[in-house]
Amino acid sequence: MTIRSPSALALSPLALTVLAALSCAGPVLAAGHETEGTAQIDYGPRPAYLIDKLEEGELKDTLTACLGQEPSRSDFSIGHRGAPLLFPEHTVESNVAAARMGAGILECDVTFTADEELVCRHAQNDLHTTTNILTTDLASTCNVPFSPASGDTDAAAECRTSEITLEQFRTLEPKMDSFNAAATTPEESMGGVADWRSTLYSDGATLMTHAESIELFASLGAKFTPELKSASVEMPFNGFSQEDYAQKLVDEYKAAGIPAENVWLQSFNLDDVLYWIGAEPEFGAQAVYLVDHYDIEGWSPMDLETWPASLQSYADQGVQYIAPPLWVLVTTNDAGEIVPSLWAEEAQAAGLNIITWTLERSGPLAEGGGWYFQSIAEATDSDAVYYELLHVLAQDVGVVGVFSDWPATTTFYANCFGL
Known part of the structure; x- marks a missing residue:
């Protein structure tokens, strides 16, 4: 895949400031390695910290042997709102940090203002x-x-x-x-930050419009996965329809000259995905349906009878990418080992590309990992499970990308296993 180099872009003062900052090591990653694009890539201490916690065995041996590898960007590693474990989400600084950790794809959750301008926020x-x-x-x-x-x-x-x-x-x-x-x-x-997050890097962070995120991510050598967020207001909004909203998202990539192959549009609304498939087939080919079946009372990834539709039915409508949360894709077997769920097996059988979310959003895992680890709570007793789960997702479920709140963990794994 190709993407325009920073020199081919008419950069705004915002992006020029960022590129100037990238010439120096930042507070997150030191002693980085220059690779494609402009962001220096470095894992920092977290991957080694997690590897140290793994039980002795083949996975630990393999990951340990990779500790001296040269870091490189990977599309398998997706920055979830940037790197919000330590940085304010959807800011310039959060995404620069994610790029420095080798995230090959960065996310702008998209909503709109009163004057119908698109901005990066997780929710309206x-x-x-x-x-x-x-x-x-x-x-x-x-x-x-x-x-x-x-x-x-x-x-x-x-x-x-x-x-x-x-x-x-x-x-x-x-x-x-x-x-x-x-x-x-x-x-x-304004307080109440989780005690496993930090405010150390929150001072002076910079908000972004969606168009500015495109410019920034391109300047960092990364690709794009914007999510069209559900509106909190009734649609149409002052004549701005849901289709207008979905189209404007695509139009901003087209205006920036970004190839469709570098963009993975996302939505929890299947109608948005089907709109893109029909109206913008080049972009629609990689549109991601964020599946929220878990919101249905009684739904289970292990019980076909509870599913509102077969996964094959989505493929039949032209959907090629599907993205559930981590726990939907895995369960435990009689030996207490993490294995693919029935849902994951059916997604594979339907030929769907699977992306999942969100690694490292749960904090320390000593007490089961909470919502994101609910299907494997009995096997979740230490932070080492981050890598144990990631290994099953990559090797057995066959996911093509993983969102993370701290992308270095996923980048390291992807580099080690050649993803």
């Missing part, structure tokens, strides 16, 4: 958890104003990009995604 209604909006004059635009915790009632707020213009959006300061439910003031509500 997350500004109160990901920015400082509640402590600014724009707090008055929040559709649910801040209310303090009182007695058994948690603090609450909801602030949407659709209530502010792009110009107003640019005035906000990003922060680590969190909300202190015990807060009695807006300032206190």
Whole structure:
């Protein structure tokens, strides 16, 4: 696959600032190795830390033997909102960090402002958890104003990009995604960061529009996986329809001259995916259906009778990529070993390309790993399971890409196994 070099782009001041910064080692990755693109690539200490925790055996031996390998970018490694384990998500800095860890594909979750401009946010209604909006004059635009915790009632707020213009959006300061439910003031509500994350690298982070993310990712030598987020407002929005929204996403790649083969559009809405397949077949060929069957009461990846549709039916409609969460793809056998689930086997049988999410979003795994590890909780007792699970996903399930909140872990594995 090809992508335009930075010298072929008319770079904005934002991207030029980033490229200048890339000439020096940043706070995350030191002693990096120059590879394709402009981002220096280095694993940092985390892969070795996880390998040390593995039980003796073939997997540990193989990964240990790769500790001296030259890092290189891999499309198997996907930056989930950048590298939000330590950086504010969907910021320039978070994505530069992910690129420095070798993520070959970077993500901008896409939503829109009041003036229908596309911006990178995980949800249209997350500004109160990901920015400082509640402590600014724009707090008055929040559709649910801040209310303090009182007695058994948690603090609450909801602030949407659709209530502010792009110009107003640019005035906000990003922060680590969190909300202190015990807060009695807006300032206190900005705390509550999980104790296994950090605010060390959150100062001075930079928000992005979707178009700016395209420019940045191209300058870093990475490819693109934007997710069209569900609107929190009723659609059409001031005449802006769901199809307009889906089309505008594609149009910004076309305007930037990005080849369709370098873009994996995503949506939880199957109709969006089918729209792209029909209206923009080159981009639709790699459109990813983010499967949310797990939201259906009683649904199980091990029980065909609970499934709303066969996986073959998606392939029959032209869907070539499908992306469930980690736990949907695996289970444990009688020996307590991690193995592919029935759902994974059916996806393979249908010829679907599988991407999964999200590695390293669970924090320490000593107590079962929470939501992302629910199907293998009995086998999840240490951080070593990150690599044990990744190995099953890559070798037995056959996933083609893994989203991670700290892409170095996945990049190291991909480099070691030639993915």
